[in-house]
Amino acid sequence: MSRLVFEDLVLEYEVEEGAVRCVDGVNLEVPEGKVTALIGESGSGKTTLSNAVLRLLAPNARVRQGRILVDGVDVLGLSPEEVRRFRWHQASLVFQAAQSAFNPTLTLGEQLLDSVADHGQHPGRPPFPQRVRELLGMVRLDPSRVLPAWPHQLSGGMRQRVAIAMALVLRPQLLILDEPTTALDLITQSYVLDILQEVHRTTGVTMLFITHDLAAVARLADFVGVMYGGRLVEFASAESVLRHPRHPYSLALLASVPRVDGQRPTRARGALLAPDLLHPAHGCNFAPGCPRATERCLQERPPLQDGVACFLPEVDS
């Protein structure tokens, strides 16, 4: 299994007004062979963090500090040729719009085989076609129907499943899913989650799963990371974060949506103020809206310790 480690990562986007610090000192060892969900409100840096792993950052992005290790190698230092070999072989990404990213002028079979060929394998010979068939079976699609089809002949949910199969074709050990079900209707979302669960069970691939859907987190994730303003504020088992969130922001985030079990965490407080990424806070960036913040929180940045970056975390009761 490939080990993914973020080491003190700081990423900024250069804009006219200055630098937007969208990943601010993230330290995380993503548990191997497990499903880790990354949650946090819009703009908290989840996509930037995951795109950085695949070296898919926008041209105005700058790495200010830190490393992203996959199997001990810093992906930020790879040459373009090495990046090409790394993607799909070691790590793949399925994003929200993947279903719309197929070439409309090629059949899905051609595209699946092309994606194999592009990555240095000869597509015309086994075992690849067999692998493609197996993977389509794993995402519960009928190869004889899907391979000759044009993208527009399949539903969005079916295309998203083809994208998942495609991401797995070269047996990567890390699969990043950035809101893979957001663009789908509810029933299809649920079906795709089932399939992802099965993919994980069958392949043992390490999954990093970005989502706003807490029901999906409860269903799929072993671990949960909570991001706020580019910082990882909590990281623990899914059970722990969903049932006993300890960072005041996690508490507020979870309180903003009904819980899967129908209960709501009762002690939710604190306004969800968007942090100013152009002027990152010296201390805790949640402190200005945090009901329990002290002077120390405004001055000093709490490190992630025992799974929570807070000087006054909620204690388990």
Ligand SMILES: Nc1ncnc2c1ncn2[C@@H]1O[C@H](COP(=O)(O)OP(=O)(O)OP(=O)(O)O)[C@@H](O)[C@H]1O
């Ligand atoms: N190319 C860019 N240039 C400038 N700022 C950017 C760029 N891309 C993203 N940002 C900003 O960086 C921050 C983090 O964005 P990112 O897309 O990583 O967040 P996210 O957590 O994935 O949000 P969402 O849940 O909406 O997908 C946001 O404030 C966003 O506006």
Ligand SMILES: [Mg+2]
């Ligand atoms: Mg995003």
